[in-house]
Amino acid sequence: MWDKIFHYVLIHMVYLAFAVFFGGILFKLIIVLFSKKFKGSLATYPRKLPRPIGIAAEALIAMVLLVLGHLELIKEFKFIQIIKHDVFLGAGFVGITFMICTLYFLFRRFKSPWREISVPEDFLLLILLFLTTVIGSHLHIGERYEMAQFGLNAELYREYFGSLVAFKPVIPEGISLSPHYVLVALHIFLANLVLMMLPFSKMMHMVFAFLSLNLKRK
Amino acid sequence: MEKSQIKELKSILKSRYNRPMKYYIDTCTRCGLCYDTCHAYDGIPKKEFSPVGRAEVLRKLYKRYRSLSGMLFPYFTDAAGFSDKVMDQLHEAAWSCTGCRRCMVNCPFGIDTGMMMGVAKHLLVAYGTAPEELVMLADAAVEKGKSIDEFKEGYRGVIKDLEKTVQQKLNLPSPENLIPMEKMNADIMYVGLAGAHSIVNPAIIFNAAKENWTLSYFEGVNFGFFAGDPEKANFIAQRIIKEAVALNVKEVVMVECGTAFRILHSLMGELPFKVSSIVEVIYRYMESGKIKLKKNAVTEAVTYHDPCQLGRNGGIFEEPRDILKHIVSDYREMTPTREHNWCCGGGGGLGALDNEEFRIKTGKPKKDQIVKTGAKIVVSACENCVSQLQVIKSGYGLDIEVKYLTEIVCENLDV
Amino acid sequence: MSTEIKADINMDLKGIACPMPVIKVSQQIKKMQVGQILAAETTDPGAHADFPAWAKSTGNEIVATEKKDAVTVFFIKKLK
Incomplete structure (x- = not known):
């Protein structure tokens, strides 16, 4: 039975998650497009940089690195390999940094004055992100430092991810027969949840940040 | 609360749900960076007097009535419907905000709490608790x-x-x-x-x-x-x-x-x-030389208070400084200044209300700034700022003189 | 203009910042009895439009105004 569930999580749910993710963002953007504009200007001064550069400078670009890192799961991209590195980037430190950050953000919320302004969403999202990263990091570090013949290499993920992108989904036997299969499934499951929640939670700031910062410079 | 009143308030929420508001409802992550930027919170550290605390009261209402996640999972996003308690919180939030938008400059997402409080004030007008003087x-x-x-x-x-x-x-x-x-x-x-x-x-x-x-x-x-x-x-x-x-x-x-x-x-x-x-x-x-001002005519130390709506929200930073630097021999800058200048605490109509004690407390960051410069004359170009600076002056017993920019210009006009 | 009007209460509003004259007057009027007259002295030129407009919108009456140089005295009668 678990095989079936994992199969569903690793294939169907991934497609569903991406559909909800893109569909949700599109839905939100369409709502925005048809909404009433603000009559006046919400600008603040001074404007030291021209609008697009100013926005890029202000918007957080950490997520760009995350997306780049995951791109390499699909295949080897030359433009990313300009700086020579092993897949994945950062030798495991990206995940650890991310974990430290999520934990910091989470523990900060237990303390005043953040405690007063926190709502359940804040805690749940951080816990979700933390769990996703812990498992993802575990999978990566386990392989990189060959702990106990971990045996889940980047090639396998590429095969799996590449098949998803090509819409011919297969789960390589290297993954499905591995004793760590459950961890892969859990990581993918949690990542799916994050993707699906993103457009409908405060994580939407990833997209709206650019638009709201634009208002500040209009 | 009566049903008809809730209906009216809901329609106001709907009518004010414009594009920026859509961003602001979804974007705030409650990171709390704005805490340190609000003069009111600096003076009285209370949740409702912080930018995020203020906006959150309004955001709860929007989530309850206008957002999918808030309607489906109110617990998850802490959404709340209209009630007398929420309206009281909203009153506290809206009428402690001067709309200086210092928080907006410091917000990573540029959320305009001042605009959101405009909506809150609109709701309070319909609810009947808007300050009667105003x-x-x-x-x-x-x-x-x-x-x-x-x-x-x-x-x-x-x-x-x-x-x-x-x-x-x-x-x-x-x-x-x-x-x-x-x-x-x-x-x-x-x-x-x-x-x-x-x-x-x-x-x-x-x-x-x-x-x-x-x-x-x-x-x-x-x-x-x-x-x-x-x-x-x-x-x-x-x-x-x-x-x-x-x-x-x-x-x-x-x-x-x-x-x-x-x-x-x-x-x-x-x-x-x-x-x-x-x-x-x-x-x-x-x-252009149409008027002549006496050069270095004022020898006392002078500082300029940027009115939020002229500086940060209007882009007028250099003009008043150049005028003053011409008239004054000892011009001093406050720290922080320009777009990061502290609000005096008298804006947004607060200056017209009977709340002097509150305004003296929330004027504390401004007072500290003025004292630090050691200036004897504080010049500003806003009626509200000048009268609030007078309140700060008498409230803290400062040995300063507060002047309008036009006043100091007229005094030193070469005719 | 009649100078015979006797004011029940006198207020000095000379030189105070906008919008305080109108606010102070309305606060004072609230404390008074219907029919009583308030004499408000002001130097604000804007008061010549603001006081009558305020009186009209609140349903009070300006029974007389008296001008001495820069100072104007408004005699306001509380009607309700």
Whole structure:
């Protein structure tokens, strides 16, 4: 039975998650497009940089690195390999940094004055992100430092991810027969949840940040 | 709360759910960076007096009624419906915010708490707990707009008296037409306030520069906007716009009043004339040599307080500084300054309310700044700021003098 | 203009910043009895339009105004 569930999580749910993710963002953007504009200007001064550069400078670009890192799961991209590195980037430190950050953000919320302004969403999202990263990091570090013949290499993920992108989904036997299969499934499951929640939670700031910062410079 | 009232409040929420609001509802991550940027929170560390705490009260309502996740999972996002308790919280939130938008400059996502509090004030108007002083002033301003013809005679009479003051100051032969009104095709229409200083000093400057100008019948300040009633706010602003259009003026110059400038400059959309602040005009005259100011005439230490609506929200930073640096030999800058300058705590209509104790407490960051500079004269270009700085001065017993920019310019005018 | 009007209460509003004159007057009027008269002295030119407009919108009456140089005295009668 678990095989079936994992199969569903690793294939169907991934497609569903991406559909909800893109569909949700599109839905939100369409709502925005048809909404009433603000009559006046919400600008603040001074404007030291021209609008697009100013926005890029202000918007957080950490997520760009995350997306780049995951791109390499699909295949080897030359433009990313300009700086020579092993897949994945950062030798495991990206995940650890991310974990430290999520934990910091989470523990900060237990303390005043953040405690007063926190709502359940804040805690749940951080816990979700933390769990996703812990498992993802575990999978990566386990392989990189060959702990106990971990045996889940980047090639396998590429095969799996590449098949998803090509819409011919297969789960390589290297993954499905591995004793760590459950961890892969859990990581993918949690990542799916994050993707699906993103457009409908405060994580939407990833997209709206650019638009709201634009208002500040209009 | 009654059902009909909730229905009315919900329709206001809907009508104010515009594009920026859609961003602001979803974007805030409650990171808390804005805590340190609010003068009110600095003075009184209480959740409702912080930008995020304020916005969160309104955000709860929006989530409950207008967002999918809030409607489906109210617990998850802490959504809340209308209740007397929420409205009380909203009152505390909205009427502790001066709309200085210092938090917006420091927010990683540029969320405009000032605008959100505008919506909160609108809800409070419908709920019936808007400050009655402001509602009354707004009503009077609307009434003035409706029946201005009845009041013109009396107003012109006092303006005649003021012309004599201008004549004396400039040593002119006749007081006739020194403060013209209803002059067609003037280059500048100046919009003042109720007080004599807001008309006499600019009139002296305009006459010294031999400007082709006219005085508006109306006051620049907009109590409808302060009270949070968009209909009245619009009517009050339209009075000035209609007058300017009827007189076919090229430029409308606003008195030293932050709100007056912000509303016409930024909030009324495209207008058929240019909107400037009197500060910009003085700078223009000084640069082009139309007026001459005494160089280094003031030897005491002087500092300039950037009115939020002129500086951060209007982009006027250099002009007042250049004017002051010309007149003053010891000019001192506050830290932080310009777009990061602390709000004095008197904006957003708060200065008109009976809340002096609150304003003294929340003026603490401003007081610290002023004391640090060691300046003896604090200059500002906003009626609200000047009167709030007076409150801070007496509240903390500071040994300073607070002056309008036009005042210090007129004192040091080379005639 | 009649100078015969006797004011019940006198207020000095000379030189205070906008919008305080109107606010102070309305606060004072609230404390008074219907029919009583308040004399408000002000130097604000804007008051010549603001006081009548305020009186009209709140339903009070300005029974007389008296001008001495820059100072104007408004006699306001509380009607309700």
